Amino acid sequence: MRIRQIVLATHALGPGRALLAQVLQLPAPYRDPGVAEFGIDNAVFCFGDQFIELVSPLRPDTACGRHLARQGDGGYMLILQTDHLARERARLDALGVRRVWQAEFDDIAAMHLHPKDIGGAIVSLDEARPAAAWRWGGPDWQVQPGEAGRQRVLGLTLRARQPEALARRWAQVLARPAPLPLPLPDGRGDGDGRGDGDGRGDGDGDGDGSAARHGAGWRVLLDEGFVDVRPPAAAANGAAVDAAVDAAEAADALVGVTLAVADPAAVCTRARAAGVAVQGLRLQWLGIDCTLQPLPVPAAAPVQAR
Incomplete structure (x- = not known):
């Protein structure tokens, strides 16, 4: 299990996106239309073969909006890559760990764990197919040279x-x-x-x-x-x-x-x-x-x- 993506929540997506790109000299981020399901907008930056994502709520009555109201800008979510999500799902079911969201695509399967069942942050376990791929980084992401x-x-x-x-x-x-x-x-x-x-x-x-x-x-x-x-x-x-x-x-x-x-x-x-x-x-x-x-x-x- 390895870190594949970290997610930070911010009230101001535009300035945060510009700051991250400037300081770390990152290429243009991917804007994932799929996150509208959660009532948020985002920017996903490729960092090596990992990803740093910024998210911001489109309205206050969202999980992200409530998080920002409680804690302000900061860490929000961790996405860990596993090579066998079905095995992890069965193991977590046996532990009584609930899921708040899950999805299955040809190239990735994912599940978000209930924050109260792990604590500290939202955690997602994702299985990419093939392992080097990463749907959430967009269709055109590439590892930077050098x-x-x-x-x-x-x-x-x-x-x-x-x-x-x-x-x-x-x-x-x-x-x-x-x-x-x-x-x-x-x-x-x-x-x-x-x-x-x-x-x-x-x-x-x-x-x-x-x-x-x-x-x-x-x-x-x-x-x-x-x-x-x-x-x-x-x-x-x-x-x-x-x-x-x-x-x-x-x-x-x-x-x-x-x-x-x-x-x-x-x-x-x-x-x-x-x-x-x-x-x-x-x-x-x-x-x-x-x-x-x-x-x-x-x-x-x-x-x-x-």
């Missing part, structure tokens, strides 16, 4: 009031290995999992889970990626959420993304020129905290395919 085509969405960060419980639920629903505790800033904890770009936990931990007990959070490993689950104070460290918000009342949400880009310094320069807040290799834009890593990405640790 290093731009090797860029990747490496991982996501969820904010959670009970991070261990949410991480374990994600691991259960997605049939992933047990979550790994993330390290404290001084590197203590069972697994490092940060900065290596492949989702591996390779820290010099003390073996007793102290990182988790002190609130660093947890990591769920995906194929070629990861989902980090952190408490509100840790997630807000990069201003992904308003510091004025009481951490105890912060809703579970998708608040961050980690991208491997061809030239992080150039991305940061363009971001500053566009008025985006930049701290080191971290951008605070489109309602999320975006962490940049350079290419090449180290080879991923072997993870059993799902």
